[in-house]
Amino acid sequence: MEGSVVELAIAQAGPAKPEEDVPSSSPAATPAPIPAQLTSEELVAKAIAPVKKEFLCPPPTRNDADTELPPQTAALIKEKKSKRQLKRERRQESKSALHLCPVVAKSGEVASCVYGEKCRYSHDLVAFKDQKPADLEGNCPFNGESRCPYGLACRFAGTHLADGIAFGTQNSDQRKTSEVNGLNKDVQKLLWKNKMKFPKADATLKLLGLTDKTKKLLDREDDQAVANKSCAIEENEGCIAGGTCASEHLEEDTKPENGDVPEELRPVKKAKPSTDESSRAIEVNNGAYIKEADIEESSTISDSGGGTLADNDVVESDESLKIHPRERKLIDFRDKLYLAPLTTVGNLPFRRVCKVLGADVTCGEMAMCTNLLQGQASEWALLRRHSSENFFGVQICGAYPDTVSKTVELIEKECSVDFIDINMGCPIDIVVNKGAGSALLTKPLRMKSVIQAASGTVDTPITVKVRTGYFEGRNRVDSIIEDVESWGATAVTIHGRTRQQRYSKLADWEYVYKCIQKAPDSLQVLGNGDVFSYVDWNKHKSDCPKLSSCMIARGALIKPWIFTEIKEQRHWDISSSERLDILKDYARFGLQHWGSDSKGVETTRHFLLEWLSYTYRYVPVGLLDVVPQRINWRPPSYYGRDDLETLMASDSAADWIRISEMLLGKVPAGFTFSPKHKSNAYDRAENG
Structure with missing residues (x-):
């Protein structure tokens, strides 16, 4: 985007000066209270980030009018729509001239569509051009690499060279060469008809x-x-x-009393x-x-x-x-920086960002076995792999050995992966209620049969991710850690929390160390939980030399440059402009992955906003009295060293949208957003 767009958005945030009133980009939600008399040590004890006093915002004065949400914020609250309403909106959208046939959009010729009048898309090029939103600033994400697969529908069509449709010298679609693991249509039809053989x-x-x-x-x-x-x-x-x-x-x-066993x-x-x-x-x-x-x-x-x-x-x-x-194929996680599989936010563009910043191992989002076996395209999209992911695995979740074994066979046949991870720690209700995820921790015999069936079906290494137990205060993994390798697992990742605990309290690394000491030397054991700096990484490695590596999850969401910090062994006082460059890379990767048409732009925006709902929790190193920041610290309301840094510190969805507009243009009329996940779930115990 041009600098004028960024400068305009930052200017609207107001100056970042402590002596002035709180700018419009200040948090809408109640920030962590910072009593002036508390010292840095006392703030840390209360899990409040000890921001230097000269950067703190004055406490807001409240009156009766403050009890109502500001109009801008109120408009962003996402209304829950019924299935009937969503279906009606999709039907209306399909009748719009903007619902242009992809084949016609790519070629620019109505006759190119083989379905003709029977096509469910619009073929009215004149009406489409009249109603199409204005092009976004910047170049097409496919520029100089390949023919744009979106043609006239591309929101950057003005940068195309040949009649506004195509450009470049290559004939193939760059997405097809840089991304793999797409679902074959013939296989999908067999899965739909339940005729796939295993x-x-x-x-x-x-x-x-x-x-x-x-x-x-x-x-x-x-x-x-x-x-x-x-x-x-x-x-x-x-x-x-x-x-x-x-x-x-x-x-x-x-056994019955008579000694006969049924x-x-x-x-x-x-x-x-x-x-x-x-x-x-x-x-x-x-x-x-x-x-x-x-x-x-x-x-x-x-x-x-x-x-x-x-x-x-x-x-x-x-x-x-x-x-x-x-x-079996050898796989080695030792001392490698492992980006955890992250629901919603751990998509392919985000993993590409982390690879650029130093991640060694990446893993796709958790995919449900039952959905994969039904041929659901949205679930198979979670298995896609970019060519830059040289050490890549997928994570699946299933409740029974038959569904898991069939899934791993299908993945090994249709996909290119280095390992398959079985999730046995997911705490989400809808997963647990089906007997998968953390529910398997209460069923050790089924847990054993799932691992045995998966490892016995494929040559691809099988890994397992677990929590310490199901109920808080009743850790169980140490009882089975010695047997996991004999069941067929190559590596085990232990998240230092129970299912009931969710993300409340800090991870129990002492228990993780206990499990590692009990594990056989040939079994690779990784730890997971609260790794937020190179200091945390070094401490875990020194406290337990048998620890193979650490899986990094929320730490990467809040500051993806943590991989650079660990490799370079430094606290990176990253500037706001450097952080914006990372967001620009994400937007470009997102447009290449989801598309450069209007639908692709808004999909990229949606996932960018989901990510921004985590990144605001980062407090720059130069603003802290105590370094490094801990993952459970609640950031107070503060001013940044420049206007952009102030804007990035806001926990208001309205300000996240303004950041997205710097990268992807104005949001469409009626746009709403509310984050899917509670990024501050470190202070609540849920589902238990």
Whole structure:
């Protein structure tokens, strides 16, 4: 954008001088109170950022009129619309001339659309040009790289060279070469019709004995183990709701008085194959052959697989068997800067920004297995990977071994990923109520079966992310950490909070260290929680040398340059202009990812605003009495060293929108925004 637009927006924020009244860009919400008599140490004890006094805003004076929201802020409150209203708006939008056919927009010719009059888009080029919003300032994000895929619909069409439609010398779409992991249309149709085949997953589930009947058995065993109050280990808070001793509990506690165990509660036994054709050989790992008679003696194929052969089961190929751990692809997280999978904000443009600033490992947003298996395009979009992400993984979330194993098989076949992470720590109600995420922490046997099924289905390394436990005060991960590797996981990330705790209180790193000490040396264990500076990184690495690495989540949302700080071992007193340059990069990456037409611009704006709902919590190093800033500090209302820094410190959605207008032009009429997530959730315990 031109400097005049930025200067105009900053000028509207008012001068950043302490002796003047609070500018219009000051926070609309109540800031953290700063009594003048408190020292920096006392402020830190109260989790209030100790901003230098010369930068603090005077406390606002309130009267009866202050109880009402300002008109500008009130207009930004997002109204909840019914599904019927949303459907009506989409129908009206589809009839608009602005709903131009993408093929016609790209070519500039009505005849280029093969559907003709049957096309559900508009073909009226004259009406579209009359109603199209004015072009945005700046160059098309595809300029000089490729043919713009949006043609006339591009909001930067004035910078195109050939009749306002295309430019550049390349014939291919740059997005197709820089982004991968798109969902193939033929595969999507098979998923829609539920006709997709999963031979590897089916073979693994059969090998492990994880049928529908055993799925119900696992649920019953887990529930009974949790309800079992006679467990001496449970009384000492050492058993994970039945934990690794769940099978022993069930073998004793579920027996009737007469000693007969019901058939449905009996553990799956190792059945011997038929010996009628004992001379037949079965091919196993890498072309090696063994005789069925040899299988009969041991009744198992592989210890590492944990599976058995049922009667008359014949292994058709080596793909149906879990390979030896030493034959798996190697993956190393040690000392690498890992950007956590972040819901909503951890999209591809944000990950590109973090890669530029020094992140080594990136991971896509959490995707639900059931949605992926249904072929939902919006869910598959979470798996997209940019060419700059040289160490990339995807995170999935599922409740049962069959859905997870089928999902990982599909991902390995259709996508390019370095690892697949299984989320077993998500605290969101809608996920937990389906038995996924943190709910698996209460069901250790199902947790085991999910990891075994996933790792036995694919060669891609499987990692796991967990919280310390489900209920606050009852940490459980230390009870299973020794077994996770034998189940098939390559690495485990432990978030130092329980599900009930959500983001209240600081992460319990002492417990994370305890789990790491119990873990086998060959299992990589990563810690997660409250890493906000290179000092935090160094402390965790020095306190626990066995710690492989730290996963950085909210710290990267608030200040993505944390990766640069860790690598350069310094506190970066970043200027407001440097922060604006980072936002400009994000806007450019967003337009390349979501599109440069009106829809793409507003999608980019939406996710930019979601990110700004976190970044305002950053307090510049030069304004602090105590360095570094801690992630749980509440920033007071303060003036920056310039007008732009003051604007960036505002927690008002109106000011976030003004920042977005510097980069993406004016918002459309009737625009509203409210952040999806509570970025200040460090002082509340929810869902519990």
